[in-house]
Amino acid sequence: AQKVTQAQTEISVVEKEDVTLDCVYETRDTTYYLFWYKQPPSGELVFLIRRNSFDEQNEISGRYSWNFQKSTSSFNFTITASQVVDSAVYFCALSGASGGGADGLTFGKGTHLIIQP
Amino acid sequence: DGGITQSPKYLFRKEGQNVTLSCEQNLNHDAMYWYRQDPGQGLRLIYYSQIVNDFQKGDIAEGYSVSREKKESFPLTVTSAQKNPTAFYLCASSPGQGIPTGELFFGEGSRLTVL
Numbered sequence: 001a002q003k004v005t006q007a008q009t010e011i012s013v014v015e016k017e018d019v020t021l022d023c024v025y026e027t028r029d030t031t032y033y034l035f036w037y038k039q040p041p042s043g044e045l046v047f048l049i050r051r052n053s054f055d056e057q058n059e060i061s062g063r064y065s066w067n068f069q070k071s072t073s074s075f076n077f078t079i080t081a082s083q084v085v086d087s088a089v090y091f092c093a094l095s096g097a098s099g100g101g102a103d104g105l106t107f108g109k110g111t112h113l114i115i116q117p
Numbered sequence: 118d119g120g121i122t123q124s125p126k127y128l129f130r131k132e133g134q135n136v137t138l139s140c141e142q143n144l145n146h147d148a149m150y151w152y153r154q155d156p157g158q159g160l161r162l163i164y165y166s167q168i169v170n171d172f173q174k175g176d177i178a179e180g181y182s183v184s185r186e187k188k189e190s191f192p193l194t195v196t197s198a199q200k201n202p203t204a205f206y207l208c209a210s211s212p213g214q215g216i217p218t219g220e221l222f223f224g225e226g227s228r229l230t231v232l
């Protein structure tokens with residue numbers, strides 16, 4: 001069975017601080033995909049990034065960066081110089097070998113990030 | 118605009134009543150999903166459908182039913198058998214099998230409250 005653990009239920013930081021959201025996963029598949037989604041107060045989940053299990057390169061997109069470490073089964077997400085608009089619930093998710101997510105993604109419980117002005 | 122439309126956004130139901138949540142997509146995706154979100158619980162899969170006229174139970178299917186008569190539509194019925202139906206319901210779609218992206222596209226959700 002697959003499992004995603006986001007141990008941080010809620011994080012509160014002051015604007016412009018850096019913040020890292022942790023994600024640890026469990027899977028028996030050798031091929032899998034990891035995701036991060038953002039859920040603003042409006043409710044809709046917004047896709048941020050997908051990473052496949054064979055690509056351990058870190059990725060940076062503007063103020064966002066992701067650190068994938070297969071050895072520790074972790075896929076952490078860092079926001080640099082946080083802004084109030086970053087306030088949201090962030091979900092880490094995992095899909096199986098099909099990759100197409102045809103049988104759905106397994107989500108963590110989410111981390112509520114609060115950026116204080 | 119291409120996307121997923123869920124309706125209604127807010128819904129109130131009396132105990133013992135069935136209620137149907139609508140989900141329509143114009144992305145031409147094969148696969149569609151229903152998730153339930155409760156505070157502190159993340160998203161849990163209720164049902165999913167990989168193709169028209171076929172669907173499978175997810176992790177928490179009891180008390181729910183679905184149909185997939187058309188590619189673009191995947192309505193969810195919350196029946197009176199669902200013990201604790203108050204929740205936020207999210208519909209999603211993806212291109213389907215054979216397309217290794219895994220990305221799900223989500224609607225804005227429907228919030229169901231049982232009075």
